[in-house]
Amino acid sequence: MGELRKDPILGRWVIISTERSKRPDSFVKEKEKTEDDKDKCPFCEGREKMTPPEIYSLRVPNTKPDEPGWRVRVVPNKFPALNTETELEKRGYGVHDMMTSFGTHEVIIETPDHDRDIKDQTIDEISDVIRVLQYRVEELQKDERFRYILIFKNKGKEAGASIRHPHYQIIGLPITPKRVREELHGAEVYFKLKERCIFCDLIEQEKSWGERIIYENDGFISFCPYASRFPFEVWILPKDHSIDF
Amino acid sequence: MGELRKDPILGRWVIISTERSKRPDSFVKEKEKTEDDKDKCPFCEGREKMTPPEIYSLRVPNTKPDEPGWRVRVVPNKFPALNTETELEKRGYGVHDMMTSFGTHEVIIETPDHDRDIKDQTIDEISDVIRVLQYRVEELQKDERFRYILIFKNKGKEAGASIRHPHYQIIGLPITPKRVREELHGAEVYFKLKERCIFCDLIEQEKSWGERIIYENDGFISFCPYASRFPFEVWILPKDHSIDF
Numbered sequence: 001m002g003e004l005r006k007d008p009i010l011g012r013w014v015i016i017s018t019e020r021s022k023r024p025d026s027f028v029k030e031k032e033k034t035e036d037d038k039d040k041c042p043f044c045e046g047r048e049k050m051t052p053p054e055i056y057s058l059r060v061p062n063t064k065p066d067e068p069g070w071r072v073r074v075v076p077n078k079f080p081a082l083n084t085e086t087e088l089e090k091r092g093y094g095v096h097d098m099m100t101s102f103g104t105h106e107v108i109i110e111t112p113d114h115d116r117d118i119k120d121q122t123i124d125e126i127s128d129v130i131r132v133l134q135y136r137v138e139e140l141q142k143d144e145r146f147r148y149i150l151i152f153k154n155k156g157k158e159a160g161a162s163i164r165h166p167h168y169q170i171i172g173l174p175i176t177p178k179r180v181r182e183e184l185h186g187a188e189v190y191f192k193l194k195e196r197c198i199f200c201d202l203i204e205q206e207k208s209w210g211e212r213i214i215y216e217n218d219g220f221i222s223f224c225p226y227a228s229r230f231p232f233e234v235w236i237l238p239k240d241h242s243i244d245f
Numbered sequence: 246m247g248e249l250r251k252d253p254i255l256g257r258w259v260i261i262s263t264e265r266s267k268r269p270d271s272f273v274k275e276k277e278k279t280e281d282d283k284d285k286c287p288f289c290e291g292r293e294k295m296t297p298p299e300i301y302s303l304r305v306p307n308t309k310p311d312e313p314g315w316r317v318r319v320v321p322n323k324f325p326a327l328n329t330e331t332e333l334e335k336r337g338y339g340v341h342d343m344m345t346s347f348g349t350h351e352v353i354i355e356t357p358d359h360d361r362d363i364k365d366q367t368i369d370e371i372s373d374v375i376r377v378l379q380y381r382v383e384e385l386q387k388d389e390r391f392r393y394i395l396i397f398k399n400k401g402k403e404a405g406a407s408i409r410h411p412h413y414q415i416i417g418l419p420i421t422p423k424r425v426r427e428e429l430h431g432a433e434v435y436f437k438l439k440e441r442c443i444f445c446d447l448i449e450q451e452k453s454w455g456e457r458i459i460y461e462n463d464g465f466i467s468f469c470p471y472a473s474r475f476p477f478e479v480w481i482l483p484k485d486h487s488i489d490f
Binding site for chain 1: 257473
């Protein structure tokens with residue numbers, strides 16, 4: 001079933017997943033991967049039985065779960081990195097620390113249509129997806145065993161997407177990732193030093209320079225960060241000082 | 246010329262390099278890249294003028310620099326991430342911290358023969374390469390502006406190697422990378438807690454389990470770490486408790 005293991009030097013937790021090695025394209029070189037096959041896509045309308053039973057969906061009244069008629073559909077990942085059937089248990093193992101692979105790994109299918117990418121979706125359709133993401137995060141937050149909930153989307157083979165049909169993923173973790181702890185710590189150190197929020201200061205700085213801003217409206221600002229790690233890195237920040245969305 | 250920029254939240258330095266964007270394969274998708282062309286390889290014997298002038302070489306007596314007759318050859322990277330022609334200077338920039346792109350980026354060409362990969366090289370040839378790496382590190386250590394010297398080798402296009410001819414790279418940095426600081430810190434915390442070296446403890450643990458050891462001789466041990474981040478991750482540690490090689 002896999003487990004979480006702690007790096008004894010860096011203090012970073014790593015997911016050791018036996019399930020995910022069963023994915024059909026593991027260890028296959030890019031050029032040898034089969035092309036995404038629309039005729040067999042498990043996320044398309046009419047193939048609901050190909051995924052695990054759905055957790056949630058937005059659908060036409062009087063249609064049943066795991067049948068056609070949905071607009072947005074949430075299902076468990078078929079090859080989960082973590083799962084909620086495991087009890088959360090922490091153990092020492094020699095000099096090491098480990099934890100059972102408790103957690104959740106959900107897939108949010110944005111649309112029944114294989115080719116309806118975000119650029120083709122209407123504002124209403126995109127709003128539906130965002131509301132479902134928000135709902136799932138709120139549901140998962142009720143379980144105190146989760147320390148961190150991550151939403152992500154891989155788009156394109158280069159980004160690791162094994163299925164082209166538009167979808168997000170949500171992972172609920174029993175630990176706070178090292179990178180997140182570091183961000184919280186960095187913001188706290190800055191606040192102790194300056195008595196100001198670092199994100200608010202960064203927004204002000206970018207607005208005064210005006211060089212790296214991509215888009216701005218009443219609620220949000222997006223820009224390329226000063227110390228980008230890779231080309232085209234973009235941040236989207238809420239302009240109001242608030243701790244969550 | 247590029248510069249180093251500090252991430253204001255994580256404290257991580259990022260190299261912003263204008264030179265490297267000039268590399269011929271930047272932003273070209275894998276399948277569009279031209280195949281490595283042996284007839285034009287700048288690292289092959291006889292094409293010494295295609296690289297910047299050599300820094301060092303092991304060669305047949307009475308042959309001249311930048312001419313054939315070498316066994317191992319050290320040249321500056323033609324598209325350096327950092328360079329020593331820049332003065333090391335630190336500046337504030339609004340809320341940010343930056344540093345000029347002082348540093349070094351060298352290429353160690355292991356063999357004059359394009360196809361003579363490490364698996365084909367003799368022990369003597371490999372020893373030559375390692376001695377040259379060691380020599381360059383010792384030379385660079387004499388410059389107090391360097392805080393960290395990194396040796397690495399990209400092999401294969403998947404790993405980012407743009408030239409197939411066997412070569413190492415050395416980067417000398419004016420900062421200690423965040424990851425390295427964290428390793429030093431982690432080892433220190435462990436020592437303060439246990440009054441023992443974490444690396445020595447990890448070697449003992451792996452030897453007692455015997456599950457993850459790949460190879461061991463009098464001087465070294467190699468194993469897959471308990472909390473591997475990716476499949477086939479391998480560590481090679483000296484069995485003697487020593488701070489460097």
